[in-house]
Amino acid sequence: MNNIVSACGAEQGLITVDQALDLIRDKIQVLETENLKLNQALNRYLAEDIYSSINLPLFSQSAVDGYALSAPSTIEPNRSFALVGEIQAGHASELQLTQGQAVRIFTGAKIPLGTTTVARQEIVKIIDSSRIEITESLKAHTDIRDVGEEIAVGDLLASSGQQLSVGAIASLSMAGIQTVNVFQYPKVAVVITGDEVAASVEDFAAGKIFDANAPLIQAWFQQQSQQVEIFHVADTEHAVTALIQTLSKAYDLILTTGGVSVGDYDFIRPVTLNLGFEQIFWKVKQKPGKPIFFATLQRADHSACYLLGLPGNPAAVYMGMQIYTSAVLNALQGQKQPPNWFSAVLTHDVKMDARERFLRMSASFDQSILKVKSLSKQQSHMLSNLMQANCLVRIPAGQTMLEGQIVQGLFIGS
Template identity: 55%
Template sequence: MSACGYENGLISIDEAIQYILSTPKTLATESILVKNSLSRYLSEAVYSPVNLPSFDQSAVDGYALCSQQTDSKEQVFQLIGEVRAGEESHLALSEGQAIRIFTGGKIPDGTSTVARQEIVKIMDDQNIRIVENLNIGVDIRREGEEVKYGQCLANVGQYMNIGSLAALSMAGVQRVSVYKQAKVAVVVTGDEVAQSQNSLSNAQVFDANGPLLKNWLKQYGIDAHVIHVEDQASAVTALFEGLKSEYDVIITTGGVSVGDYDFVRPCSFDVGFQQVFWKVKQKPGKPLYFAKYEKQQKNCYLLGLPGNPAAVYVCMQVYGKLLLDALQNKREQKSGFKAKITHDLKADHRERFLRMVATFNQSTLEVSALAKQQSHMLSNLMLTDCLVRIPAAKQINAGELVDGLFI
């Protein structure tokens, strides 16, 4: 073993990413209600069951008019009724007639155009006058102008965010086929981690990793089971034996390095896991461990994170998201950004993920590193909005472009 960063057996960040993307087998699919599909990926394309709009409708509050005259200014129309949004009306217009209509109301037969109420003068209960010229067909939303019946609304792999969920709901889609969400267990190792404030001793620390991972996964749509385990090989082995057949993913914190009480890796071997990789040439998070258990149609993947909470946070942003996405057949890296760095950075033997803050300076995106970057420190996450990847063994000068990932 040589100087830090040159240890034999370390793989690159890009190699680790490719292993994470290519190793997991895609989860099965299921049909669920659209309203419950947030944070899921579609396993089948979705086609519109209707036209959108599904009928000609008014784009404004105003009056539906019937007139073939090109000069509508000062023209008087006989008012014969009213159509509200959601109301089925059988009124029809003849030349010179008008119907009061509201936004979203169904356009009556015979309508040539709609006059918004701001350009209409009410003369009496039965007559209105137009005070501006109107083109034929204005302020009418035509049937199918946004979406045609049978049109593809969403392809396989579409991520269901709030916008896509709303778009499918508007088209009347009731159910979608999605990849199943991973069932995840979080295992916090370490006798030094107190499980509660009442149990904290003078030689222990508060648990940041459990709440961090529980809520990180919650944002992803996963209700993870968090378990604390003592630093005993028998306890870790027994826990893995029980979890591997029940969960799709086990995420551990601590216990993946080379210490006397680092049992995650050897205990995973004892219960049938196969190592995909161990140790990445990066900072923080060098002892990152990834393993798979694939037996008799049951697959489980173990992502062993270091114990220091900043390394946990960074590795979840870079690798955890990729693993969960790959299980839902999304096997591509999240696109990042390029920005100018505002200060110099000294070279380091390993590639680094630095917590930074991004700002715009006269339309130029700039990033600045925050203080307290050590892997046991989290206080700068109050300000962090991006991770910036700094190449190994390279001095970075102020003004250079660097690669970042918004978080």
């Protein structure tokens, strides 16, 4: 009896999670590129390498507030210098120091010719308005930022395929980059199927439920700094056909929830195939989300529309967004690397299942070791444990995992 239960949902012919992800990466056609202002390109993927046209720093400059000095070698304590001027950051100066001279200088200001070292102001004693004294020994070339020490003209700043994070944008801005060539972001339509979705509390009397999938998906895309359009469609073949046909002409990706299994009102797959889409895969040996569906339509202009059909249960939708929707969006933008799985130690046993499972877990460090702990309420219609979960953990098919064993996981957004 136990063997019959454990094999449920793992019939012959199902592909694995990794096979499904490989198919997504292999079959997807990368989108065209566009040129954007750098301040509009957060989270976008570069379509070309970027090289520096300038040195950083642009000129040799002071690393501290202090005094630029000219001396032949190491400066011993109590050595005095003639103070001949002041240079502020952002102000040009024609000053040129000779041996025994000093100039007041501020952080980031251009080092005058003849400077051999800089003394921070904490080790300088002011004798009078025209003379200073160094109170500690000071080596040559102290606190000088050399021209080009961080980046030289021609250095690679960023590589094609790199995602533009906040830090990347800041770094490129400092190097004077104002526009970037990036892959276009996919135009995405989200289709929520199901007559069971309630529009008001009064609908509960008719057996309807509140919709979690549309808010979940919209928030997920907002976290990626992207906008999507959301459509609701009735569970009729005519309504589904009309909507998918219209959307397939204008969008790069149609993301659907529900209607991909074998029920009497599951129209997404048959309608999609009737409209000329080619099935790439249907059903994956996983839990939750086995009846996931992926298909492609080649349009007359040689562009493609992709349809990713997720099951309707909210936990399956959430897992599908983190694993599969991410893979599709990345592949469309030229990113065809596997997910960045982490490794962690299980803190408890996990029973065997015929399918690979994605469990919502809590990950934390214990004496520098990353450990994961499963949360209760893992059923596919439940989402409440997402209040505590910060990762999805892969439990291999057909294996009982024991406390202390290593598992793979994926961190999920807050």
